[in-house]
Amino acid sequence: MTTTVSPAVAGRRPRGVGRSWAGPAFVAGYVLLLVPFGVLPIGYAVYFAFTDAGGTFPGFTNFVSTAQDFRFVDALGHVAAYLLFWLVSLVVFVVGLALLLHRVSSGWASQTLRFLYYIPGALAGAASVLVWLFMLDPTVSPVSSLLGSLEFDTFGQVIAPGNLPVLFAVIAFWTGAGGWIVVMYGALNNIPQDVLEAARIDGAGAWQTAWHVQIPMLRK
Amino acid sequence: MTVWVDATRLAAAKQYQELHPEVKLDIVSYDGDANGSNYLQTKVQLFNRTGKGWPDVVFSSQNNEVTWAVDAGFAAPLDKGLVPAEILGQFAKGANDVCTVDGTVYCLRNDLSQAVLWYNAPLLKQFGYTVPRTWEEYQQLGEKVAAEHPGYLVGDAGDSFTPEIYLWASKCGANHITGPKAVEVNTGGENCTKMAKLMDGLIKNKSMSISGVFSTDFAKNETDKVLLMPGPAWFGGAVFKDTLKTPDKTIGVAPIPQWQSDTAPATGNVGGGTWLVSQHSTHLKAATDFLTWVTTDNAYQGEKAPGFPAYAPAADSWLKAQGASGYFAGDLGGLLDASSQVWPGWGSGQFSQEAVWAATVKPSLTQGQTIVSLLPAWQDSIVKHAESFGYKVSQ
Numbered sequence: 177m178t179t180t181v182s183p184a185v186a187g188r189r190p191r192g193v194g195r196s197w198a199g200p201a202f203v204a205g206y207v208l209l210l211v212p213f214g215v216l217p218i219g220y221a222v223y224f225a226f227t228d229a230g231g232t233f234p235g236f237t238n239f240v241s242t243a244q245d246f247r248f249v250d251a252l253g254h255v256a257a258y259l260l261f262w263l264v265s266l267v268v269f270v271v272g273l274a275l276l277l278h279r280v281s282s283g284w285a286s287q288t289l290r291f292l293y294y295i296p297g298a299l300a301g302a303a304s305v306l307v308w309l310f311m312l313d314p315t316v317s318p319v320s321s322l323l324g325s326l327e328f329d330t331f332g333q334v335i336a337p338g339n340l341p342v343l344f345a346v347i348a349f350w351t352g353a354g355g356w357i358v359v360m361y362g363a364l365n366n367i368p369q370d371v372l373e374a375a376r377i378d379g380a381g382a383w384q385t386a387w388h389v390q391i392p393m394l395r396k
Numbered sequence: 397m398t399v400w401v402d403a404t405r406l407a408a409a410k411q412y413q414e415l416h417p418e419v420k421l422d423i424v425s426y427d428g429d430a431n432g433s434n435y436l437q438t439k440v441q442l443f444n445r446t447g448k449g450w451p452d453v454v455f456s457s458q459n460n461e462v463t464w465a466v467d468a469g470f471a472a473p474l475d476k477g478l479v480p481a482e483i484l485g486q487f488a489k490g491a492n493d494v495c496t497v498d499g500t501v502y503c504l505r506n507d508l509s510q511a512v513l514w515y516n517a518p519l520l521k522q523f524g525y526t527v528p529r530t531w532e533e534y535q536q537l538g539e540k541v542a543a544e545h546p547g548y549l550v551g552d553a554g555d556s557f558t559p560e561i562y563l564w565a566s567k568c569g570a571n572h573i574t575g576p577k578a579v580e581v582n583t584g585g586e587n588c589t590k591m592a593k594l595m596d597g598l599i600k601n602k603s604m605s606i607s608g609v610f611s612t613d614f615a616k617n618e619t620d621k622v623l624l625m626p627g628p629a630w631f632g633g634a635v636f637k638d639t640l641k642t643p644d645k646t647i648g649v650a651p652i653p654q655w656q657s658d659t660a661p662a663t664g665n666v667g668g669g670t671w672l673v674s675q676h677s678t679h680l681k682a683a684t685d686f687l688t689w690v691t692t693d694n695a696y697q698g699e700k701a702p703g704f705p706a707y708a709p710a711a712d713s714w715l716k717a718q719g720a721s722g723y724f725a726g727d728l729g730g731l732l733d734a735s736s737q738v739w740p741g742w743g744s745g746q747f748s749q750e751a752v753w754a755a756t757v758k759p760s761l762t763q764g765q766t767i768v769s770l771l772p773a774w775q776d777s778i779v780k781h782a783e784s785f786g787y788k789v790s791q
Contacts, residue, residue, distance in 0.1 A: 229441065229468075246780045315612040330613050332554070332606075332762040337755075 254341050261345035270353050271394070274360035275386050290361065294354040304351045312343065360394065367393050397421055397679045399686065400436070400454040402428025404634070405506075405669070408696050412689055419682060428457040428669070431556050432748025436461065440470045443676075452677040453686050455506065457669045459494040462502045463576075463746040465672060471502040472675040478684045479504070483692060488735055491706040494744045495670060497576070502672065504691045507703030508711075509628040509668035510734040511561045513650040514636065517725035519548075519623055527624075527650045531566070534624070534653045535594050541623060542601035550624040553595050553761070554608035556754035557666045561626050564664030564742045565652050566591035570778060573743025578788045583775040590655070592767040599761075606761055609635050626652055628666035629731050633702035637723060644723050649730040651737075662739040668706065704731050711735070747781040 228234045242248060273293070280286045296304065313331040314320045328334045335343065367390060375385045399421060401409050409423045429436050436456055443449040450470065465471035474495075475484055484492070484501060488508060495503035515527055523545060528534040538550040553562070563570060568588035572580040582588075598604035607614040609627070619640045625631065632649070636642040652663045671691055677683045690696060697705040698713030705711045715728050756777035757770045779789050 224445070227445075229444065231445065245784055247784075313612050315616050330607060330762065331611060332608075332758070336762065337759050 257341035258344050258348075261342055262348050265345060265349050266353060266356065269349065270356045270360055271391065273353075273357050274364055275390060277357065277361050278364040278390075279382065290358055293357045296350050297352060297354040299351065301351070304347065308343075308347050308350075363394055364390060397453070397677075397682050397686070398424060398451045400424050400426050400451040402426065402430065402455060402457055402669075404428075404702060405455045405690075407700065408690050411696055411700065412686060415695065419686075421686075424451065428455060429461070430457050431754060432458065432751030437464050437468070440465065440468055444468060444470075450674045450676045452674050452679055452683040453690075454672050454674070455669055456672065457667050458744075458748070459505075459667060459670060460744040460746055460748070461670055461672060462495055462497050463744070466497045466502050470672070470674060470676070472673045472677070472680070473500045473502060474504065474673065474684075474687075475501040478673070478680070479688060483688065486692075486708050487706050488708050488711065490736075490738070490740070503670040504687060505706035506669040506671055506691060507630065507701060508706050508735050508738075509630060509666045509703065510731065510738050511565055511626060511628050511652050511664040511666065512730050512734050513652050514622075514625040514627055514631055515648050515650055516623055516642075516646055517648045518646060523548075523623070525623075528653050529651075530656045531591070531594060531653045532656050535597065537624070538598040538603040539601060542598075542603040545623075546602065548621050548623045549603060549605050549618060550598060551595075551604045551626050552607065552609050552614070552618075553599060553604050553767075554606040554611065554614075554758070556750040556758065557628075559749060559753050559757075560664050560666045560742075561628065562591050562595060562664070563588060564739060565626070565662060566655070567658075567662050567739050567741060569741060570774070571742045571745065571749055573745050574790075575788075577786055578790070579743070579745055579782050580790045581775055581778050581782065582791060583771045583778070588771060589768060592771055596766040596768055599767075610639060615639065628664075628668075628703075629734075630666075630668075630703035632718075632724065632728075638702075645725050647723075648725040649728050651730050651733060661733075661737045663734050663737050664742070665738045668703065704735065745782060745787065746785045747778075747787070749778070752777050752781050 225238055226233060226235075228237065277286060277289055277293075280289065299307070311317050311319065312323070312334045314323045314328055314334065315331065317323060323334060371389060371393070372385060375389050380388065397420060399409050401423065403425055405428070406423065406425050409421065413419070413421045413423070427433050427435055436454060440450065462471055472478065475481065479501075487505060491505040491508060492501055492503070495501050495505060513527065520527065523541075525537060525540070528537050534550065541548050541550055551562075552558075559568075559570065566587050568591060569580065569582045569585050570588065572582075574580055595604060599606055605614065605618055607618065609625075609631070619642075622640070622642075625635075627635065632647065636647045651661065654661055671687050673680070673683045673687050691705075692707045692710055694710055694713045697707055697710035699717050701710075701714060705714050711732070715732060718724060718728050753774070757767065757774050760770055760773070761767065775791070779791065782789050
């Protein structure tokens with residue numbers, strides 16, 4: 177994250193108004209927390225991975241015994257399925273929702289929507305899980321009729337092991353997408369108005385503008 | 397002094413603090429390793445590496461903690477000068493077997509969880525039924541209930557501890573621990589199949605639910621439908637009184653049914669937590685004092701404990717207190733009898749039978765498969781879990 181953020185900030189500096197220390201100052205807070213809560217734990221985990229209970233170095237023994245565990249292949253498959261569902265849904269829906277948001281012309285509605293999208297991300301992880309435990313239990317869920325129409329009558333049926341990768345992807349999308357929608361919305365706002373104007377004059381509809389102009393420019 | 401407890405035992409730690417205000421107690425609540433979670437073990441492994449952080453006293457709702465806690469250098473030996481022999485000697489017979497490694501006691505049992513048959517006395521009377529004494533009668537009653545009073549239940553098979561109630565009581569050889577790292581697993585024996593068949597029949601006619609007694613589904617739909625319920629001693633407080641809020645003078649206790657062909661009574665056991673003291677504790681005396689109080693003192697075990705105390709003198713007081721409270725219909729003598737009838741052929745290995753059942757059998761049961769058809773998969777899963785812990789498995 178830092179490596180992508182810092183050059184962007186540095187690159188913007190010559191353009192003008194910001195003073196030279198403004199960029200690093202903004203990033204400093206993040207870096208300050210990233211080192212103790214991000215970088216060091218990763219290093220610690222790597223150290224643990226290569227030591228045994230006695231603290232000696234057993235080479236790759238830990239990895240070999242993990243890979244040989246009877247649950248390993250299944251677990252790997254579940255993680256892969258989760259990643260697939262999550263990444264695809266994240267990319268498609270975030271871009272789609274950001275495009276829709278960008279088309280909302282009323283400032284008030286746009287602000288409200290951005291706020292609503294962002295709320296789930298503001299909840300702590302444990303709270304989000306509790307919300308979803310509630311949502312997915314047909315006995316108490318406000319959308320129990322929807323669950324019922326999918327032939328889920330009990331909580332046990334909903335959380336059957338085969339459904340879990342999809343459920344986790346849905347939960348992860350719900351908690352994480354809001355921030356990305358706001359980021360994408362910001363990126364869409366950076367596309368010069370005259371380009372969109374030109375597209376409109378050339379007769380491009382909403383769909384064509386999104387597909388041929390906005391999404392390609394987002395990728396840059 | 398740091399004490400780790402589960403939500404239920406929080407009251408015990410708080411009561412100790414009230415009675416001993418001079419002790420500086422840091423009470424931490426955790427999941428109590430319920431349903432076979434490895435929380436305590438994982439944390440102790442981490443503390444072993446960092447060299448600090450161990451709790452001084454810890455409660456676990458599992459009976460198998462010493463299988464790793466001794467090797468990990470965590471559990472302190474209790475019968476070598478910490479807890480006097482006269483106290484250890486007054487625990488119910490066999491209660492601390494799960495705490496004993498090579499003849500040394502490393503934990504104290506909190507409560508016994510012998511399975512009994514709970515029943516709704518007024519409802520049984522209203523329907524004109526009698527409490528079944530054999531599994532054959534139990535099955536017939538289940539069929540009768542399904543026909544005459546559909547919707548009412550004679551049991552539940554939806555929890556991760558379901559096998560410890562029914563299959564353990566039926567002497568199913570799924571978990572015969574034969575040595576410190578050896579287990580014999582055979583889920584195909586007659587004692588397993590005949591109980592599985594009985595359960596399948598009752599699940600099919602819906603007189604046995606598969607929701608699980610703590611599920612929201614059960615609380616909402618089945619609360620007043622419980623006619624009979626095989627379950628451990630702690631069902632009385634934790635399920636009927638606290639979760640289902642069954643009214644006073646309703647729930648009674650009978651011995652768990654036996655197979656007609658069996659001569660000696662046998663029952664199952666669902667947990668019954670254990671208390672451990674850390675070897676690393678710098679307050680070993682205070683920790684031992686807490687441990688002794690919490691497992692033996694009448695102020696908690698005799699009067700407040702939700703389950704049947706493992707310490708026999710406290711169990712006597714507990715039975716009297718329960719009788720005097722007027723909550724149960726009839727006396728709780730059935731619990732006392734059952735406390736010495738737990739079938740010893742089912743052990744406490746390092747792998748969790750509850751986790752195995754929850755991962756292997758329960759999801760398929762929810763999808764409509766029968767227990768009989770799942771017995772081979774259950775066996776396979778137990779074997780794999782046992783082997784992953786380094787057990788030598790004979791089948």
